Amino acid sequence: MSPRNTSRAFTLIELLVVIAIIAILAAILFPVFAQAKEAAKKTSCLSNDKQMATALFLYAGDNDDTLSQTSWESDAAHPYQVHWTFLLQPYIKNWDMFRCPSDSTPIKPKVACVNGDADLGKMPMTCDWMATKGYSYIPNYNALPAHDWLPHSLTDFASPADTILVTEKRDTKDAGDAHKGLSGFLPSQPCPNWTLVQATMGTPGAGQYSYTLPELVKPLAATAGKTEFKKYDVLRVKWDRHTGGANYSYADGHAKYQKLEQTLNPSKYQYGEKWYPNSAPWNSSPCN
Structure with missing residues (x-):
């Protein structure tokens, strides 16, 4: 006699139990996966900051120990600019390094090049010379001054290990005049x-x-308009992008993750111990 077939289908209750268990496991694991993914993005972003600091040191080494400006800009009739991301490209040779994986809205050139990267460095200038795919980082004006202030030497910093060179910018929609520094x-x-x-x-x-x-500045982060971004341009920093903090590179070449309160601690202020840059000769209204 052949053995009796004892197999049976799952009951509805059993199926519902299995589905419930899967849903519970998913609810537990998905946030863990999201945190792990963000941790990887944070690490990649920190690596970008470190490599940009290295590139700035190499740039200074080729220019009498002098750092670049945030940008060189022409007059209002010819609104093109040579940006710090373009000046570092010979040392980095990778445009993707200027984008943080956690930044969904990188800053794009105001005046885009028709032929993309192929137009960069060519005269006559007809477009912004900068990271054409966008960038996620913003320099400290006290290290890389605006175009209407003169650049200065790495030796100017009283405490280079505590002086920010570059950090992460706030999202485009919130960043105010985001092509600038802070x-x-x-x-x-x-x-x-x-x-x-x-x-x-x-x-x-x-x-x-x-x-x-x-x-x-913290209470203004969610509601700030153009006036607030102009007055408090620290608002241009995305200081809470990575689990409540952001990545920063420093004038001694290192990079690290910091909270806003650490960077703005008056007893160990990380945007400079004083205002270093000097007004450029062509700047008719140097102070604001």
Whole structure:
């Protein structure tokens, strides 16, 4: 006699139990996977910061120990610019390094090149010479000044290990004038002979400038408009991109992950101990 076939189908209750178990496991594991993915992006972004710091050192070594400006810009009738990302390209040779994997809206050139990278470095200038695929990082004006301030030497920094070179920019839709750099001071670009006073929640007096406090800018991150971005350009930093912090590279060549409060700590201020750059001869209104 052949053995009796004892197999049977799953009951509805059994199927529902299995589905429930799978759903519970998914709910537990998916956030873990997301965290692991973000941790990998954070590490990749930190590596980018480190390599940009190395490239800036190489650039300075080829230019009498002098760093670049954030950009060189022409007049209003010819609104093109030579950007720091273009100046570092001979040392990096990789445009993708200027993009953080966690940044879904990298800054694109205002005046795009018709033929992309093929137009960069060619005269007459007809487009922005910068990372054509976009970039996710923003320099410290106190290290890489704006086009209307003169560049300066690596030897200017009193504490290079605590002076930020480059960090992560806020998303395009929030970043204000995102092609620029940023300053940790209030006002953002004081005159070099002004007096640095204790950090304040108000506006410093005439001939004075102060540090920017985290409690001053943190509440503005979600609601800031053009006026706030212009006044407090630390808002241009995406200081909470990676689990409440961001990556920063420093004037001694290292890079690390920091929280906003660490970078704006008045007792160990990371945007410079004073305002270093000097006004360029062509700048008719150097202080703001």
